[in-house]
Amino acid sequence: MTNLNRKFFGSGIDWLTILLWLALCIIGWFNIHAAVYDPEHPSLLSIDTNYGKQFIFIVSAVILAAVILIIDSRFYSSVAPIFYGITIILLIVVLIVGRNVGGNQAWIPLGSFRLQPSEFAKLASCLILAKYLNAHSNKNPNLQTLLVGSLLLLLPVGLIMLQPDTGSALAFFALIFVFYREGYVSGIxxxxxxxxxxxxxxxxxxxxxxxxxxxxxxxxxxxxxxxxxxxxxxxxxxxxxxxxxxxxxxxxxxxxxLQSHQRNRIEVMLGKIDDPRGEGYNVNQSLIAIGSGQLLGKGYLQGTQTKYNFVPEQSTDFIFCTIGEEWGFLGSSIMVLTYLGLLLRLIHIAERQRSHFARIYGYGVVSILFFHFFINIGMTLGVVPVIGIPLPFISYGGSSLWSFTILLFILLKLDANRKGLFNIQSF
Known part of the structure; x- marks a missing residue:
């Protein structure tokens, strides 16, 4: 295993991070099964159901991860501008031929599969930002570099807002922590x-x-x-x-x-209006589901809020409700601690990088994952407005699972080769 690891992956892959990633994927798969359980297709592997499709997504994500770890790490820096350009084109294409789901024209139909370019735009933005800031790493942080770096992020944000997909657009602003880490933005x-x-x-x-x-x-x-x-x-x-x-x-x-539905969601969150059958329905049902789980939960496939479809989007944006109802406070805490363990591990990985590109990219990965984690769970608990973003590795969906997996494993590949890393200074 050691020789194989060195031959294909570099000086040493971080297997702890991979185990945490795989644990979260499995947690998501089982809870998607519970959220949309169909008695006519009880098997976890039934491809006629979302949980069967999620299994296929997970298997393909594992294959993607292996391919990423085999490819030379210098490839990811060199391909960053090309990948960024492709995602910008896809964000334009989705505005023309995209399918409208839930009020957002954010998906490109590809047969039975739907591609969501905004998910891959986060990955492309992390790569292009890392490449650009790395090219200026030999200079003192200055306003011009900050402005150009910000414009690289604002371009996909503007296109995503046209869909309109406010939740995905807001995720890009989490990358301000990258600018902070590199000294372009002060703590003030x-x-x-x-x-x-x-x-x-x-x-x-x-x-x-x-x-x-x-x-x-x-x-x-x-x-x-x-x-x-x-x-x-x-x-x-x-x-x-x-x-x-x-x-x-x-x-x-x-x-x-702000649009009227956005104002209503904020007012529901702040308790200014009580609208349990309108804008406040999702959060109200979410709190009922999570609260009913109490300490140990109702048990696997025993969630009544989930089984009778009281919680909308229970396998995607509100997947945490299923975890809370069926696994209780204890199970929810284990999931949250697993996620926090992953984030802390990624910060450690980012800090030990020897190249500016790898460190900058690492903090981009942490920023995006933390934003999704905090906002997704926060909106199910009613402490932030509902903006509709997935919980990485856990929510149902191929685009989100693949994009977050690629995002994570590129960092692991860069980390595996950190002892002999490159430092590309051209943009």
Whole structure:
């Protein structure tokens, strides 16, 4: 095994990550079986059902993973611009010939299979961003590089928004953590972004004057504890002015930019409206399903919320409900810990890379997977708005499983060859 590993995969593949990936795929397969169980086709391998198709997707994902590990690691950097260009073309094609499902024209029909280009666009964006930033790694981080790198991401985001698929588009913004790790964005910028989100939510919950008064108090406290210097006072006044303008603009942005169903989902999440049969139906049924599982769950194939189709999209966006209902808090915790273990392992892998390309790409992988993990589970628990994104490796779907598998295994291939890695400086 050692000789085979070195011959085909490089200096050493990270088998722990592969085991975590395979465990999540199997967890997903069994819970898809539970979510859409058909008594007429009880077998997990029945290709007439989604769980039978998912098995085929998993087997093909294993084959894809093996192929990725065999290919020379330098191939992935060299092919990044080509792959990026292909995905941009596919994102344009889907707007012309795509199939509309659930209000999103996001799938290209290929016989009985549907290809979702936006899933592969995340992979292509991680590759092109890593290649571009790597080409400028011998320079100090500058605004021009940041702007060009951002434009490379905003192009697919704009095309995806035309579908419109807000959930997939938002996932690209998670790549800001790549810019942060490479020194293009400071921690203050991330703090400002988090503060803007908090102010947006507070402005929807409370009267504007109350929020502005609260900001004034916070700014005054900051000035007081920074020795009341002239610089501190100017900074405090500037922050207060910027926050006030932002707060006063929330109403316009909320009512004029967001669509009505998006506003309704946010208001349901914030508890401003109670709409258990409308926009709040999915989340309400999700919470009932998860809560009914209690500590140990109802047992495999015993979930009533799942069996009687009370939870919409229960094998895709709301797959976590099935886990919560049938496996309870304990089973859900094991799944979450497995996922967190994978994310922590990937951070460790990204940090030990010797090439800028591999490290940048590694943090892109972590950012995308964490965003999907946090948002998907958060929306099933009602703590974030429902935006409709899959739980990687667990939700039903060939496009998402393949794209996330390729995303992950390219990093494992780069990691396997880290001791003799390249450092391509051209773009």
């Amino acid at each position: 910028f991330l703090l400002i972004g988090a503060s803007a989100i908090a102010l947006f939510i507070l402005s929807l919950l409370f009267p504007q004057w109350t929020v502005i008064l609260g900001v004034a108090v916070v700014c005054a406290i900051l000035v007081y504890f920074t020795k009341r210097s002239r610089k501190a006072i100017i900074t405090g006044v500037t922050l207060f002015g910027a926050a006030t303008i932002f707060i006063l603009g929330v109403d316009f942005a909320y009512n004029e930019i």
